[in-house]
Every structure is written in structure tokens, then in C-alpha cells.
Amino acid sequence: MILKSIELENFMCYYGYNKFDFKEGINVIIGDNGYGKSKLYDAFYWVMYDECFDTNKKEFVKTSILKNSIVSDKALFEVDDDRVKTSVTLTFDDVEKGSEYSIQRRYFVNKLEDTITPDYVSEEIISWKELSYLNSKIINDPLKIENLKNRILPDNIKPYMWFQGEQIESIIDFNKSQTLTQAINILSDISRFDNISSLADSLQESSAKEYNKKIRSLSKDTSRSEQLEIERKKLIITLKNLEKDELSQQDQQSTAEQKAEALLNKISDAQKIKDVDYRRKSIENDLINIQQEFNKEQIDLHKKLFTNRWVLKGTENIFEEYGKKYNSYEKVKLNKMAEVKAQLEAENAMIKELQTRLPIDVPEPIHVERMLDEEHCLVCDREAPKGSEPWLKMKELIDRSKLRIKNIEDEEITIHDFSNDLKKLYQNGLGLSHNIKRIDDDISKTFTNIQKLSTKRKTLSQDLEKLEKEVESMISESAIDVSEAQNLLSSYQSQNDYAKRFQKELTLTEVSKERTKKQIEIINKELGDLVTGEIPAFLQEKVEILEDFKAIAHSTRERIFKQLVNMLEEEANKHYKEMIQGNLSARGIIKLKELSNKNYMPELVDENGNVLLQLNTGNIILIKLATIMAIISARKGSRDTDLYTLITDAPMSAFGDDYTIGFCKTVSKVYKQSIIMSKEFYKNIELRNELLNNKDIKLGKVYMITPNIPEEERTNRNSLATNIKPLN
Amino acid sequence: MTKEELLKIYLSDDIVENKNYLINVPVEKIKWTDNDNSDLISVIKLAIEGDISRESTNVTARKINQLLNREK
Numbered sequence: 001m002i003l004k005s006i007e008l009e010n011f012m013c014y015y016g017y018n019k020f021d022f023k024e025g026i027n028v029i030i031g032d033n034g035y036g037k038s039k040l041y042d043a044f045y046w047v048m049y050d051e052c053f054d055t056n057k058k059e060f061v062k063t064s065i066l067k068n069s070i071v072s073d074k075a076l077f078e079v080d081d082d083r084v085k086t087s088v089t090l091t092f093d094d095v096e097k098g099s100e101y102s103i104q105r106r107y108f109v110n111k112l113e114d115t116i117t118p119d120y121v122s123e124e125i126i127s128w129k130e131l132s133y134l135n136s137k138i139i140n141d142p143l144k145i146e147n148l149k150n151r152i153l154p155d156n157i158k159p160y161m162w163f164q165g166e167q168i169e170s171i172i173d174f175n176k177s178q179t180l181t182q183a184i185n186i187l188s189d190i191s192r193f194d195n196i197s198s199l200a201d202s203l204q205e206s207s208a209k210e211y212n213k214k215i216r217s218l219s220k221d222t223s224r225s226e227q228l229e230i231e232r233k234k235l236i237i238t239l240k241n242l243e244k245d246e247l248s249q250q251d252q253q254s255t256a257e258q259k260a261e262a263l264l265n266k267i268s269d270a271q272k273i274k275d276v277d278y279r280r281k282s283i284e285n286d287l288i289n290i291q292q293e294f295n296k297e298q299i300d301l302h303k304k305l306f307t308n309r310w311v312l313k314g315t316e317n318i319f320e321e322y323g324k325k326y327n328s329y330e331k332v333k334l335n336k337m338a339e340v341k342a343q344l345e346a347e348n349a350m351i352k353e354l355q356t357r358l359p360i361d362v363p364e365p366i367h368v369e370r371m372l373d374e375e376h377c378l379v380c381d382r383e384a385p386k387g388s389e390p391w392l393k394m395k396e397l398i399d400r401s402k403l404r405i406k407n408i409e410d411e412e413i414t415i416h417d418f419s420n421d422l423k424k425l426y427q428n429g430l431g432l433s434h435n436i437k438r439i440d441d442d443i444s445k446t447f448t449n450i451q452k453l454s455t456k457r458k459t460l461s462q463d464l465e466k467l468e469k470e471v472e473s474m475i476s477e478s479a480i481d482v483s484e485a486q487n488l489l490s491s492y493q494s495q496n497d498y499a500k501r502f503q504k505e506l507t508l509t510e511v512s513k514e515r516t517k518k519q520i521e522i523i524n525k526e527l528g529d530l531v532t533g534e535i536p537a538f539l540q541e542k543v544e545i546l547e548d549f550k551a552i553a554h555s556t557r558e559r560i561f562k563q564l565v566n567m568l569e570e571e572a573n574k575h576y577k578e579m580i581q582g583n584l585s586a587r588g589i590i591k592l593k594e595l596s597n598k599n600y601m602p603e604l605v606d607e608n609g610n611v612l613l614q615l616n617t618g619n620i621i622l623i624k625l626a627t628i629m630a631i632i633s634a635r636k637g638s639r640d641t642d643l644y645t646l647i648t649d650a651p652m653s654a655f656g657d658d659y660t661i662g663f664c665k666t667v668s669k670v671y672k673q674s675i676i677m678s679k680e681f682y683k684n685i686e687l688r689n690e691l692l693n694n695k696d697i698k699l700g701k702v703y704m705i706t707p708n709i710p711e712e713e714r715t716n717r718n719s720l721a722t723n724i725k726p727l728n
Numbered sequence: 729m730t731k732e733e734l735l736k737i738y739l740s741d742d743i744v745e746n747k748n749y750l751i752n753v754p755v756e757k758i759k760w761t762d763n764d765n766s767d768l769i770s771v772i773k774l775a776i777e778g779d780i781s782r783e784s785t786n787v788t789a790r791k792i793n794q795l796l797n798r799e800k
Contacts, residue, residue: 192729195779195785196738196776199778199779199785199788202785202789203771203789203792203793206789206793207796538796541796542796545767545771548743548749548768549768549771549772549775552743552768555741555742556738559737559740559741
């Protein structure tokens with residue numbers, strides 16, 4: 001069936017009535033981020049399944065939870081005390097039957113003043129119209145509705161036909177070993193071979209039981225046979241358990257190998273990022289140290305004015321001048337001292353002379369005092385009136401006792417004696433003046449060091465910037481950040497260790513299995529030896545035939561599965577080659593590698609079969625898309641790609657513009673009808689023109705969607721609507 | 729896939745050839761309606777038919793047992 005149109009009324013950002021018509025070929029909805037592409041994808045999904053994909057929760061959410069979030073804000077804002085209807089209608093053309101189906105889902109929200117009451121559930125209306133008679137009727141039968149939806153898109157194909165760009169990772173998840181096996185199982189007849197294999201298993205088991213029972217019944221030693229049978233049964237249980245262990249170990253080993261291999265793609269990048277980051281950190285540390293040293297030098301620069309006496313720079317003359325002044329001061333002082341000394345010597349000489357006439361204190365001062373008071377000399381017994389010569393002589397005797405020899409130290413040379421201070425100052429200055437000679441060297445050395453540190457700091461900053469850019473570019477190329485890189489390396493190591501450990505366990509299990517099988521064989525032989533009569537030929541033949549049937553059933557299943565894998569691989573490569581045509585640097589062949597647990601995983605190899613590592617996200621998405629396309633298109637005779645419409649939102653966002661046209665060409669070849677939402681053609685006008693004019697692309701309808709209000713006003717969604725412009 | 733195509737797939741297995749279940753008849757020429765050369769072919773046919781007609785595996789197993797339990 002071909003999807004003719006989608007009509008949206010008040011659905012999310014699609015305010016009012018909106019319609020997109022579609023044709024066979026690739027239909028493209030072009031719009032920038034946030035313009036309503038994903039909402040359109042939501043609309044498709046909502047009509048069919050009553051749910052939308054929640055990008056935050058990464059899961060589909062029912063209308064009953066979404067409620068009025070699916071209703072246009074503008075419609076809800078504009079209405080007063082009324083009911084707002086939201087509806088989406090898909091119209092399908094059943095060309096073969098000449099009829100048309102329409103699936104409508106609608107949802108109502110009541111608004112009374114500012115109170116919004118959303119309905120709990122949505123309504124689904126499905127109608128069928130016979131085009132030749134133009135009579136239309138509503139389909140109510142749930143079984144018919146289910147059948148119709150299954151015709152539009154069967155559940156098992158849904159994940160490969162309707163998906164969003166961000167879901168591609170999980171559709172073909174390299175970390176889930178069952179992914180590809182499941183896809184092959186769903187999309188092929190392999191389940192038929194599985195059914196026949198399990199029938200063969202049960203038939204072989206029951207015939208073996210029947211045979212063993214017969215053997216025991218013909219035994220010449222029944223009790224021994226019974227005992228052997230018990231032992232055999234125990235051994236069979238042991239063998240089955242060992243087989244289970246083996247499967248689980250194979251699974252674990254495969255998972256570990258596969259995880260290690262998946263990591264291997266990134267391990268080289270991770271190692272490089274780790275190395276560069278290590279260098280970055282080391283430079284960062286050096287830079288911190290240098291910066292600290294630089295800061296210290298800057299602070300010390302001011303301190304050194306005093307600690308290293310740089311403040312004295314230019315004071316050489318002051319010291320000289322002071323020296324001179326101090327010298328003249330000392331001279332003056334010495335002269336003055338000489339003068340004072342001479343005067344003292346004269347005075348002292350006179351004192352000495354006086355003392356030589358009569359010894360001091362003779363007569364004793366009390367007698368002299370008495371003589372002066374009585375004005376009478378008792379020595380010569382004569383009158384000595386006050387003021388007379390003899391009285392004055394006696395007075396001199398008293399005064400002479402008060403006279404003493406003076407020292408120069410007793411004399412004041414100057415009024416204030418700064419001599420010592422000035423001397424200290426001179427001596428200090430003398431010491432400092434020696435330092436002045438070294439100040440220039442010291443300053444020069446300090447500034448050279450600062451300059452050196454500054455240069456080193458600049459170089460380290462440049463190195464750091466370079467390494468940071470290198471890390472950033474590596475991160476953006478490999479999509480691994482630094483912490484992830486660390487984790488990847490340790491995860492890679494642990495996965496390899498796990499794989500080795502499980503390999504050892506597997507070897508041990510294999511040995512135990514062989515030993516158990518031998519023990520069973522011995523028992524079987526002994527049981528056979530105990531048989532006395534003849535085992536019926538038909539039973540022997542039955543056992544043999546059913547054993548062969550089991551072996552054939554299993555090997556055929558394996559053969560068919562491998563054929564499917566090869567077919568899938570061939571088909572995936574066909575699509576991959578077509579998609580990478582526009583990019584000369586793209587290379588490689590997709591190889592579906594068989595894992596030790598018999599699951600298959602895609603990998604990219606070169607022409608010599610060597611695995612190509614360091615795939616970027618774009619490569620990986622392309623491989624996945626090619627595989628998804630192959631799953632759908634490889635099913636010979638199924639015409640899945642003709643029957644169902646591919647609807648995908650932003651599948652190309654992960655790979656560059658170089659692949660976009662290749663992808664569109666391939667999609668238009670593989671799928672009869674597809675609807676692609678893309679932002680790649682929005683900004684790149686050249687690419688858009690190529691899409692519209694490339695004859696290799698079977699083009700359906702192309703639309704450009706834009707919001708009706710500028711980006712800066714889009715936060716206010718109460719006026720938001722979407723403009724739809726057909727481009728062809 | 730038709731039941732004849734399925735039969736041909738099973739009969740293409742090496743065990744069929746190695747154990748001479750098909751005598752002088754190339755697999756490509758085998759028809760569903762041909763007389764069976766061996767019980768193994770009959771068993772495979774019953775299994776295919778059972779799966780295509782979606783009958784229960786117990787019923788198919790019983791049919792196969794009946795076929796093989798015949799005394800010859």
C-alpha cells in the first residue's frame with residue numbers, strides 16, 4: 001500500500017489544518033532543528049499505535065500519559081470555554097484492490113476558563129473506500145483493524161521500517177549478540193527449520209528411550225542392566241548440564257570477545273586520547289609550577305627593593321657626600337677637642353701649681369672656715385678683715401680644695417654629641433655602598449629569570465592549547481571523551497581477560513563432555529553385551545533413521561542460516577557501496593562475522609579481509625543502515641520494500657553531507673516509497689538542488705517546513721504554527 | 729517456500745548422499761509426489777507437511793512413529 005497523505009490538525013506544533021501529500025519514491029521533509037520534523041514522525045506513529053517516542057525517556061509513551069502535550073499550544077491558547085480537537089489522518093492507497101483506507105486518530109481537550117481537562121483516551125476511526133464506487137464505510141471489527149494495520153506495517157518489520165535516527169543504534173546494536181540473529185529469524189523462514197529440528201530432537205530422544213528399554217528387556221542380567229541404566233541416566237543428565245554450561249560459556253566468551261572487538265574500534269583512539277591527555281596534564285602541572293614561580297618572582301621583585309637593597313640604587317653620591325661631610329665634622333670636632341684639651345691642660349697646670357704651695361686641706365677646712373668667720377689668721381695670729389688680702393688668701397685655701405684636675409672627657413666639645421650615631425651611619429653606609437655595586441647584577445639576574453619564566457610560561461601555554469585542541473579534535477572525531485577513553489582501555493583489558501577465562505572454562509567443559517560420552521559408550525556396550533535375544537530390526541532401523549533425521553535437520557538449519565547470512569551480507573554491501581559512492585575516502589566491505597556462540601555481528605573489512613578499525617560514528621551508522629536495508633530487501637520474493645513505506649526521522653544526521661545523496665539514491669532504489677525527515681537539505685542549498693534534480697533519485701514529494709515565528713520568540717509557544725511549503 | 733523446495737533443501741544434506749538414502753535420483757529431480765525411496769524421506773516429508781499445515785508436533789511425531797514402527 002502507498003501512503004497518499006497525512007493530515008494534521010492541531011497536533012503539537014502543527015496548528016490548524018495541515019496536509020502533506022506523498023507519492024512513490026523518496027519523499028523528503030526538510031526542516032532545521034526544532035522546526036517540526038520529529039513531531040511529524042510522532043504524528044505517523046501516534047495514528048498507528050496511539051503513542052509517541054519520548055526522546056528524554058528513550059521510549060514510546062501512550063496518549064493517556066502524554067495528554068495535552070500532543071495538542072497545539074496555540075490552539076489551546078486561542079480557544080475559550082470550548083473543546084479543542086487534535087487529529088491526525090493517514091490515507092493509504094491499495095492500488096491492487098482499487099481501494100483507499102484512512103486511519104484517523106483524534107483526541108479532545110476541554111478548556112473552561114483556565115482549567116484544561118484532557119480526555120483520557122484517543123479515538124480511532126478507520127474507514128475504507130472503494131475507489132470505483134466511491135462508497136465509504138467505517139471498519140469497526142477489531143480483527144479487521146488489526147489485519148489492516150498488519151498489512152500497513154507488520155509488527156516484526158516495524159523496527160526496520162519506521163525509526164528515528166537515534167534509534168538506529170539500538171535496532172542493530174553491536175553490543176547485543178542476538179540482534180542480527182533475531183532479525184534473520186523474524187524476516188526469514190528459519191523458524192520453520194527450527195521447528196523441524198526440535199521435532200527431530202524429540203523423536204530421536206524417544207526412539208533412543210524405546211531402544212534402551214528393549215535392550216534392558218532382553219538382558220540376561222536384568223538387575224545389572226537396571227543398574228547400568230541408572231548410571232547412564234545420571235551420565236546423560238551430567239552431559240546435558242555440561243552442554244548447557246558449554247552454551248553459556250560460549251555465549252559469555254562471544255560477548256566478551258565481541259565487546260572487546262567493539263572496543264577495539266575505539267581502543268586506538270582511546271590510547272591516543274589517553275596519551276595526549278597525559279601529556280596535557282603533565283604540561284598543565286609544569287605550567288602551574290612555572291606560574292607559581294613567576295608569581296613568586298613578581299612578589300619578590302617588590303620585596304627585593306629592601307631585602308636585596310635595590311632601593312639604594314642611585315645613592316652612590318649620597319654616600320660620598322655624607323662621607324665628606326662626616327669627615328669635615330670629625331675634623332672640626334678634633335680641632336675643637338684639641339682646643340679644649342689645651343685649655344684644660346693650662347687650667348690643670350695652675351691647679352697643680354697651687355697645690356704645690358700648701359697641701360690641700362692644710363689647715364683643715366673647719367679651721368680655715370673659722371678663721372674666715374673670725375677674720376683672724378690663727379696661724380700667724382693677725383687680723384684678716386673680710387676682703388683683705390690675708391682673708392682672700394684664706395678663702396683661696398677653701399676654694400682650692402674644690403678645684404680638681406679635669407679630663408677631656410669631662411668637657412663638652414659640642415652641645416649635642418651625635419658623633420657615635422654619625423659614625424654608625426657612616427660605617428653602615430660604608431657597608432651598603434659595597435652592596436650598591438652588586439645591585440645592577442642582582443636586578444639584571446632577577447629580570448632575566450622573570451623573562452625566562454615568562455617565555456617558558458608562554459611556550460607551555462601554547463603547547464597546552466595545542467594539546468587541548470588535539471584532544472578536542474580527537475574527541476569529536478572518535479566520539480570518546482577523556483574519561484571514556486580511560487574506561488575503554490580498562491574495559492578492553494577486562495573483556496580480553498574474560499574471553500581468555502571463558503576459553504579456559506570451555507576447554508575444561510569439552511574435556512568433561514568427552515569423558516562423560518566415553519563413559520556412556522562403555523555402559524551402552526555393556527548393556528549391548530548383556531542382550532540375549534534379538535532386537536527387532538524395525539527398531540534398530542527407526543533409531544538409525546531418527547538419528548540421521550536429527551543430524552540432517554540440524555545441519556540443514558545451519559546451512560540455511562548461513563545462506564541467509566551470506567545473502568544479507570551481499571545485500572548489505574550492495575546498499576553500503578551505493579551509499580558511500582559520493583565519498584572517495586570511504587572504503588571497506590561489510591562482513592557478518594560468526595561469533596563463537598553462533599551469533600553474527602557486522603564488521604568492516606578491507607579487500608584482504610583485514611578488519612578496519614577506528615570507524616567513526618558516521619561509518620557505523622552507515623553499516624547499520626545498510627544492514628537494516630538488507631534485512632528488509634534481502635528477503636527474496638517477500639517484496640517487503642514494495643509493500644511497506646519506510647518512515648524515518650533524521651537518519652542522516654550522524655554522517656556527513658557526502659553520504660546524503662548516496663543514501664537518498666539507495667533508499668529510492670530499495671524502497672518503493674519512503675518518507676525521510678532531514679535537516680541536511682535545509683542549510684545546504686547545493687545539496688537540496690541536487691536532491692531535486694538528480695535523475696538517479698526517484699523523487700516523491702519534497703516539502704520545506706518552517707515555524708511561523710522567529711526563533712527567539714519560539715519559547716512562547718502560544719503563537720506557534722508550522723508553515724509547509726511544497727518544493728516540487 | 730513450497731514443501732517441495734523444503735524437501736529438496738533437506739535432501740541436499742551430505743548425510744543423505746553419504747548414506748545412500750537417494751538411490752540414483754538427483755536431488756533436483758525429486759518431486760514431492762514421487763514414491764519415497766526410503767523411510768527417511770517419508771519422515772522428512774511428514775515433518776515438513778506437519779509444519780506447513782501447523783499441526784501440533786505431537787501429532788506429527790505420532791505419524792512418524794507409526795510409519796517407523798511397521799514390522800517389515
